[in-house]
Amino acid sequence: xxxxxxxxxxxxxxxAETVTLSCTxxxxxxxxxxxxxxxxxxxxxxLVIRQEAYKQxxxxxxxxSVNFQKAAKSFSLKISDSQLGDAAMYFCAYRSAxxxxxQGNLIFGKGTKLSVKP
Amino acid sequence: DADVxxxxxNRITKTGKRIMLECSQTKGHDxxxxxxxxxxxxxxLIYYSFDVKDINKGEISDGYSVSRQAQAKFSLSLExxxxxxxxxxxxxxxxxxxxxxxxxxxxxxxxxxxxVL
Numbered sequence: 399x400x401x402x403x404x405x406x407x408x409x410x411x412x413x414a415e416t417v418t419l420s421c422t423x424x425x426x427x428x429x430x431x432x433x434x435x436x437x438x439x440x441x442x443x444x445l446v447i448r449q450e451a452y453k454q455x456x457x458x459x460x461x462x463s464v465n466f467q468k469a470a471k472s473f474s475l476k477i478s479d480s481q482l483g484d485a486a487m488y489f490c491a492y493r494s495a496x497x498x499x500x501q502g503n504l505i506f507g508k509g510t511k512l513s514v515k516p
Numbered sequence: 517d518a519d520v521x522x523x524x525x526n527r528i529t530k531t532g533k534r535i536m537l538e539c540s541q542t543k544g545h546d547x548x549x550x551x552x553x554x555x556x557x558x559x560x561l562i563y564y565s566f567d568v569k570d571i572n573k574g575e576i577s578d579g580y581s582v583s584r585q586a587q588a589k590f591s592l593s594l595e596x597x598x599x600x601x602x603x604x605x606x607x608x609x610x611x612x613x614x615x616x617x618x619x620x621x622x623x624x625x626x627x628x629x630x631x632v633l
Binding site: 442443 | 560561574604621624626627629
């Protein structure tokens, strides 16, 4: 079974600085998707960024980018120019590309709580 | 209106009571999911449904049941609530198949916080 590990329960960053959140995963599959979700205090789950495993280019969304290392099964999230509104829980998630049976369900890490200091 | 609506947003109940959490969506998605979030544990899958006639158990289905009343509606029931079912519950939806737009992105509701005393 696939697993997702976030080794940093909490992280802190100064406003305007850069922070990187770590995520590793374990799978025997070659085709899958990886996601970062943000959960602010409002508790809404918000998709931050998505990476398709067969694409070697790292995904980027404005100030958010990932470092996807397929061989190492690593998927870190970099937040540049951190803002107070970035303070939230961040969840890394894995999803098999297949859609039969239980494939296609999202498997989450336990989350990293990010604080942003003014 | 939200794409995925969960009711109630918050609920406090007593041990042994029957509770139903409801979820409706306007996305037209085939797939619907119920997740449970506990502090320090992330989100864990309770049940999922790929269409009205297809319902499957997830990682932690014991003590829960679901009903897919229509493509747009998926409800979660706790037949006899117990305190360790106190958690934040999320409904989510997604399209099916890689050829459809957004096939691999889940859209979440705002969550239902349940407290069992």
